[in-house]
Amino acid sequence: MPLTEVKPRALEWLKKDVQASPPEGRGDLIVGNVMRQFGGKAAGSYRHTLNDETTDVDIANMDSCLVYVLVGRITVGEQEITQDKLGEAEVAYLIEDVKTITVHKATAIVIFCR
Numbered sequence: 042m043p044l045t046e047v048k049p050r051a052l053e054w055l056k057k058d059v060q061a062s063p064p065e066g067r068g069d070l071i072v073g074n075v076m077r078q079f080g081g082k083a084a085g086s087y088r089h090t091l092n093d094e095t096t097d098v099d100i101a102n103m104d105s106c107l108v109y110v111l112v113g114r115i116t117v118g119e120q121e122i123t124q125d126k127l128g129e130a131e132v133a134y135l136i137e138d139v140k141t142i143t144v145h146k147a148t149a150i151v152i153f154c155r
Contacts, residue, residue: 044120045135047107049078052131059111060128075109075151079133085153092147101140106154109133113148 049055055078062071068087076085088098090113100106108115110124118139124130127149136142144150 044117044122046132047079047135048132050080051078054078056128058128059130071111072151072153075133076153079107079109079153079155081107081153081155083154085151087149087151088144089149090144090146095143095145097141097143098150098152099141100136100152103154105135105137106152107133107135108142109151111149111151113150114145115148115150116143116145 055075058074059071062074068089072085072087075081088096090096108117108122110122110130112124112127114121114123116122117134117136122134142150142152
C-alpha cells in the first residue's frame with residue numbers, strides 16, 4: 042500500500058512555525074497550524090512518545106487521514122516514515138485502509154482528516 046505525499050500550502054511558513062513552537066505543551070497550537078497548511082477541516086490530534094516507549098495509534102474509525110511527522114519515526118503498514126529534524130518535514134502522508142500507526146520512541150506527529 043503506497044502512501045500518498047501531500048504538500049502544504051506554504052512550506053517555509055510551516056517549517057518556521059513548527060521550529061518556533063516545540064511540541065512539548067503546545068500540541069493544540071501545532072495541530073491547528075499544521076491542519077491549516079494541509080486543508081484540514083475536521084478535528085486533529087497531536088501524539089507523541091517519550092524516549093523509551095512505542096505506541097500504536099488507532100485510526101480504524103477514519104476512512105482516511107493525513108499524518109504529519111514533526112520529528113521521529115512511524116510505521117504505517119509495512120512502510121516506515123522517518124523525520125530526523127524538528128520542523129524539516131516537507132509533506133504529510135495520506136493514509137488509507139490502515140487501522141493503526143505505530144509511533145516509535147521520541148516521536149511527535151499530527152493526525153487529522155481533511
